[in-house]
Structures are given as C-alpha cells and as structure tokens.
Amino acid sequence: MNFVALRMLTGDRAKYFGLVFAIAFCTFLLENQTSIFASIMRRTSSQILDVTDAEVWVMDPQTEYFEQTKALKDTDLTRVRSVPGVAWAVRLFKGSPVARTLSGKFAVSEVFGLDDATLSGAPRKMLLGSWERLREPDSVVIDQAGYVLLFPGEPLELGRILEMNDHRVAIVGISDASAPFLSVPIIHTRYSEAVNFLGRERTQLSFVIARAQAGTTPEELAARISNATALRARTTGQFMWDCIRYYLRNTGIPVNFGITIAVAIVVGAVVAGQTFYLFTVENLKQFGALKAMGVTNPRLVGMILLQAGSVAALGFAIGTGMAATFFEIFLHKLATRGIVLIWQSVGLTGACILFVVIVASILSIRRVLVLEPAEVFRA
Amino acid sequence: MATTDLAVSCHEVRKHFGEGETRIEALRGVDFSARFGELSFLVGPSGCGKTTLISVIAGLLDRTAGELAVLGTRMDDLSGTRRVLFRRQNVGFVFQQYNLLPALTAAENVAVPLLAAGTSRKEAVDRAKSLLSRLGLGSRTDALPSTLSGGQQQRVAIARSLVHEPRLVVCDEPTAALDHASGEAVMGLLAGNAVQPDRAVIVVTHDTRVFHYAHSIARMDDGRIVDVSRPNGSPRTADRGPTDSSVQEVFA
C-alpha cells in the first residue's frame, strides 16, 4: 500500500507542491534566522575564541563582557603567575583608538597589545607577513577586513602607514582575524606599542591571559585564580558564554530575532501543518473507500505517516538547500564572514519540522481513524 | 434459519442512528435473504434504509438488534478488526460514485483489494490487468480515472469488486450516475461476470430499467422489507451477459 500512499500524495500536483513549498519555506526561514542569530551572537566573542594559546582570561571582577574592560594593576599579573598550576600568564591590552590612513580615511579600531616577549594572544591565521615582524618598532598587524575598510580597492600589501593617535605605524602583517561584533579593523601590536595609541586614556592592563600546566584543567585553574586573587577568571568557553549572555540580556537583538523566529515557526507550523491536515481531510473519501475495502487502521496510519514523512523530508531538504545557497550567495563577504549556516540550526529546524509534521499527522490520523467506512456510500 | 444456499440472512435486524431527539430508526426489523448464485435487488423509496441495510450486511455498520448471518458467519460475533478482515476477504463493493483513487491507474485501482490483503504490487497489478481485459477494458489499464467515461469508471469499479474473488458483492446504485446505455451495459457486465454459484450479489437500485436482470427483488419501505418477488422466467443473467466486444461498442 506504500506506493498507493505516495501516489495519493503526488497525484494532485498543485497540492503536493504547495505542501513541499510550505515546509521548504519554513525550513529556510528558520535555518536562516537561527543561523544568523547564532553567528551574530558568536561574533560577540570572536576575539576571545581567536586566542587559541591561552585557556583562561583574568579580568576585573566587575567585567561582564569582552568590550567592557577595567584596568588591572600591574601587580595583578604577578599574583596570577604565582597561582599554582599556571603554566604561563601574560598581559593583554585591549583598546579602541582611531586608526587613520595618510589619505585621511579613518575608523575606530580594536587594538590588542600582545606580550612583548612572547607575542601570546594573537590569532593564528596570517594572510601576509608574519607575527614575528611585530618585534620591529612601530609595527602593527591588521586584519584583512580592516585593511579593505581603510584601503578600499587597493591590493593587500605590507608597508602601508597608519596613524594611531598621531603615532605612525607600519603594517607588517595582514591577519585573518574572525569578524568582530561590529565590523571594525582588528589591529595587533606589542603591548608596549599599544599603550601609546591611546592618548588621554589611561594605560590599561585589560586582561591577563594564562594557560594551565599539564594536569590542570582550565576550569580548575580559573577557579583557583579567582580564589587566590579575587579577580574574575574565566575559561575561554565560559567567557564566550558571558559575552553571549550579556548581549542577550542587554540588547534588542534576541527580541528581534526571537520575533522573526517565532513568526517563522508559527507561520511554518500553521501553513505546513494545516496544508497537510487539509490534504488528508480532502482525501477522506479515498481513505474511507480503502477502509471499506478492508485496509486496516494500522495500515492507514502507516500510509499517512509515510505521506507526512516524505513531504517533510523533501521540503526540509529543499529548504536547507535554499538556506545554504542563501548563505553562500549573500553572506560570503568579508564583512559578514563567520555568518554561516550552522549544523545546530539545521538540526533544530529539523526537530521543529518533525514536531509540526507529527502534530499534523496525529490530527490527520485521528480524522481517518474515526471515519465511518459506511460513509463511502454517501455521495 | 440459515439454509446452505443462503449467503445472507437477516432476521428482525434493527439499526438506529443517534439518540433522543435525533434518534432515527433506519432499520425497523428487517427480514431479508440473498442466495448464492443470484442477483438480489433491493429497491425502495429514498431514505427507506437500503444503504443502511447493505452497510450492515457488508460489515461496515454494526446492527443495533436482530440476527444477521453472512456467508455462514454471525456478524455480531465479529470484533472490529476481524470485521475488517472479513470485509477484505469476502466482500466486494461497487459504489454509485465509483470511488476510484484518482491518482492510481485503472489497473492499480483494481489491484487495491489484493494489495490490502498483502499481495505484491506486481502480482496484484498483473491480475488486475488480466481481469480488466476480460471485462473489455484491456486497452485502458494504464489510464487514470479522470480520462475514463462514467461507464468505464464503473466497470473498473466492478473489476475492483471482483478481483479478490469475494463471495459477496454489494452494489449501491451502480447505474444511477450513468445514462441508459452505459447503465444497461454495466448491469449486464455485473450480471455476466459477478454471478457465480458460490457468490451472492446484492444490488440497491432505483433504476427500473435494469430490473430484468434480477433473480429476486426485495422492496423496502420505512425500514422494513415489504415484499419479495421472483420475476417470472429466467432473468437475463442466465446467460453470460454481453460479450466483451458488445460492451466495448456501448462504451466506445
């Protein structure tokens, strides 16, 4: 009877395409919105995740998220270093000076000052030049997106000059830093350089980043540092979630996306679920005839589940394809890098579609099960 | 009460719908029987309970009271599932509105009762095709119902009611939606192919033009059988009905 079920489903082209399209559209909307949302949230901690050599971030106890830094004391670095289990700990400066080109183009940037001795805390990926060249005086590494922003239409090349707060520096490397929350240039330099870029602002020791010795987990170490120093110490993962939670609580972003996602779910559920339910209701006469001719209830249930399962699978596949194409075409740009279709949102959407289809199937099955087979004699 | 040549026997069968204000007595004590090897007609005014009676006989509805034996089985003894299996194995249906599945070809529609019983798709469709050929529709086995005339659709429906060789065939107004010539041909086909020594065929009809096919005619009124007659002389079903070619001419 399986082919009968599938033939019933595909027999009416218009209805069939309507159903598949409704599910595909709902899938597209959900995957699209949840992925963009998650990617944007993840961008709030791009620069934390880019630092792969450190495992623990130590900051002022009041600091809630990455952008909000309060200066630590120089002695705090020594205190962190003296906590047992610390393999190494170095300072990390973070500030937001204006970067200006000689032609007058400027942008607020995000500057990271790396430990002079070790250059720890840099993102790994380098497109042009090398991190070692940061040891040269007055040198910076800028990310590709920042370079393109400041030198639009010009080829990637080293040696160009930037003015950081009347302080001339040369670009010695172009990195592939992950996209920050706001699309600002990401500039890395040595700690001792960075502090010069910020004019009236006070010299800041923004973070101490540390790595645990073998045998100590980052979580243990973070807890130990917190206890020993009364500073806030978080692992990379914890700090990422701190930032995401902060943005969730304090910005309109989740509300905005929440609304779209809710609308997508409701519209999708109503349209897809309703269409499938109506499809069954319109075919009740056919189900009744099958029932009269001795098709058993479990068989009928199987037929409906097969119909629901196959439109759901097809619609979901098409919708996911549409979403993937969308991300490929529209978000494959420097400024929007990192906004990708994530598997979690594909999975979540799949679960939503499954739920909707199950509910619609249950309602449809109910109608077919209570159907009086004698009804087939009525016109 | 049942004799061996009785396929169906009803005694004092009652059926009502609803309760209280809306209670409708559709069957008010029906005594009715149908013999193997015969075409039994059931006639009567609209609303007198004909459809209800054949639904009860075919195991689609449960009677409220009375005795009912079909093919030697007491229907009131059958549980829900066993009733479905009973129908699947023993009953063929022909409906006024044909009730073919629009997405299936003629042959696939005919194959449905076999598929329901678990026959493989290929074997079921093959058997359906050979039956359709015997019924003069060999050239339209792959046609969709929407491309067939009413008479052709009803012939497909008749093939579907016979393909699993049931011992009871019930037809509700099989010719009502057809013009005279098609109705005549459909009834001829039914008379010529459905009637077998070990099968009973019950036909509900308003169509007096086809009465000459009947072995017996039971008249119903207001939920009761009021008269049973056996038309004089042998009805036309004694021969094998119209041949394939003559049927094809009518439907051409």
Ligand SMILES: Nc1ncnc2c1ncn2[C@@H]1O[C@H](COP(=O)(O)OP(=O)(O)OP(=O)(O)O)[C@@H](O)[C@H]1O
């Ligand atoms: N499912 C039902 N629920 C309530 N009443 C019903 C139901 N089925 C039939 N009836 C009623 O039972 C009575 C007999 O109906 P039935 O359909 O058996 O008549 P019929 O002789 O087949 O009529 P027709 O020639 O118009 O087809 C009618 O009054 C009808 O309204």
Ligand SMILES: [Mg+2]
């Ligand atoms: Mg009727």
